[in-house]
Amino acid sequence: NTGGSSSGAANTPSLIVVLFFALLGGIILNLMPCVFPVLSIKVLSLTSAHLGEHSKHLHGMAYTGGIVISFVAIAALLLVFRGAGEAVGWGFQLQSPVFVSLLAYLLFAAGLSFSGLLEVGARWMNIGQSSTTGTSLRASFMTGVLATVVASPCSAPFMGTALGFALTQTPLISLLVFAVLGVGMALPFVLLSWIPGLLEKLPAPGPWMQSFRQFLAFPLYASAIWLLWVLGRQTSVDQVALVAIGMLLLAFAAWFAGGGATRWKQAVAAVVTVVALSIAITPSDTAGDDSLWEPYSRARLDELRSEGRPVFINLTAAWCITCLANEKIALSSAAFADTLQANNIVYLKGDWTNRNSEITALLKEYGRSGVPLYLYYSANSVSAQVLPQLLTKSIVQKALKAE
DSSP, X not given: OOHHHHHHHHHSOOHHHHHHHHHHHHHHHTTSXXXXXXXXXXXXXXXXXXXXXXXXXXXXXXXXXXXXXXXXXXXXXXXXXXXXXXXXOTTGGGGSHHHHHHHHHHHXXXXXXXXXXXXXXXXXXXXXXXXXXXXXXXXXXXXXXXXXXXXXXXOOTTHHHHHHHHTTSOHHHHHHHHHHHHHHHHHHHHHHHHSTTTGGGSOOOSTHHHHHHHHTHHHHHHHHXXXXXXXXXXXXXXXXXXXXXXXXXXXHHHHHTOTTOOHHHHHHHHHHHHHHHHHXXXXXXXXXXXXXXXXXXXXXXXXXXXXXXXXXXXXXXTTOHHHHHHHHHHSSSHHHHHHHHHTTOEEXXXXXXXXXXXXXXXXXXXXXXXXXXXXXEOTTOSSOEEOOSSOOHHHHHHXXXXX
């Protein structure tokens, strides 16, 4: 070996060290704000279920199985994508706005459940509540899956080294590292379910558990808010607003189909939930076509008028619902863009979201105290044509084509 290769080998951690790091990283993942509430409620439900030792062992194994299988599945997807030439790593699924939106929904719904406002998912969170052992074990398994899903935005100390090593090794080694990471994440629950007397050292079940459960909802809400921020960085504030509306619809569906709901109420709640989910999976327009317009200024308007150019002015604001609706309906279509180009019309947009003295002066000039205001200066006109406050495609087309 050359000196360089020896140095490279010396800097590469051994497999045993990497597996130890993966185990530690998995354990620390339990402290993350989106994972800790799930683990805590699972542990508390175990203390109040009054199960025998053998049943506790089975639930520990089922929970571990859900986590490990989920981690291995993520590793397999990573390997497939990397094999196809994609540059992906841990958390690659969060690069999808759809996944981020759905995960925000999931954390928000879990928060509602912890707050006592949503009972859907109780079979996942609790054990010992059903009449058959199989259902309870399935619940423990699915809780493990849920814990893995909500852990996907998180990275713990020691994880970086372990995962970086794993993705440079053979598929078998990579899967092994991810599996050990899952074992580390499941380890606290496994220890509590397998070591006799360890659960008894926890506080006895009582009314405090309900308050603690409600308290744990707040880290979930905080995680959902953080995901909305991520979504805003990926797409636009419009998409964040749509997903927030989806969350509102989920909360309404949970309230409407609350305890004792009739079949028709449950059907309505299901429809509302489908609408909310459709918002999350609808491809987002990451950016508007800013090439169509220029920012409004009085100097630019005077310059264009002196050149005899036709000008269309849109005075708008982000907080103006009518403005946003008009832009969506009448000012964002291909036909509108074609009309601007065909008639050599310059489109000026004045954003009055924040104070702007030039826009305020133009509003006052036309006797308006607020937005929206739509003006069209044709090439030969002395003054502007004022368009209605509620626009349609036909109104805009008729105004811009009239000379």
